Amino acid sequence: MREPATPSQEDDPVRLRAQVSAPSPATDLHTEPEKLRREVAASPAPSLDQTAEERAEEARRIRRLQLMMNMVMQVIQQDHSLPVEQASEMVADARRAALAMFPDKALAFDLIFWPRLQRLMRERYRMQ
Numbered sequence: 001m002r003e004p005a006t007p008s009q010e011d012d013p014v015r016l017r018a019q020v021s022a023p024s025p026a027t028d029l030h031t032e033p034e035k036l037r038r039e040v041a042a043s044p045a046p047s048l049d050q051t052a053e054e055r056a057e058e059a060r061r062i063r064r065l066q067l068m069m070n071m072v073m074q075v076i077q078q079d080h081s082l083p084v085e086q087a088s089e090m091v092a093d094a095r096r097a098a099l100a101m102f103p104d105k106a107l108a109f110d111l112i113f114w115p116r117l118q119r120l121m122r123e124r125y126r127m128q
Contacts, residue, residue: 061101069094069113076120084125091117 050058072094076087094117098109121127 065098065101068097069116073116073120076124084121084127087121087125091121 072090076082076090094113095109098113099106102108
């Protein structure tokens, strides 16, 4: 088991990245929204309480993000005629779209999706 983090350790992004292991191919893709929901919930909200409509909109955005990332990963993995440059562009576009949906969640994207995309690009294109 991992030791409980002290407040200074929790704020250190380098330490957080080191604690996150690369997901295996058998990782359940439905856990991604849960991680993102926790990250979104942990951020300070502009208002004290979210309305049911705001929570529903957030859930729609999370689901949309999950579907988008799954589609990008599937296209990269399954389209054998896709050049590495176009795959890299798709990854960059997916990151921009994710940050447009969740502007203050770059760290969450880097912790949740970036390792998967890196692993996929390495496996697919035999990159180092």
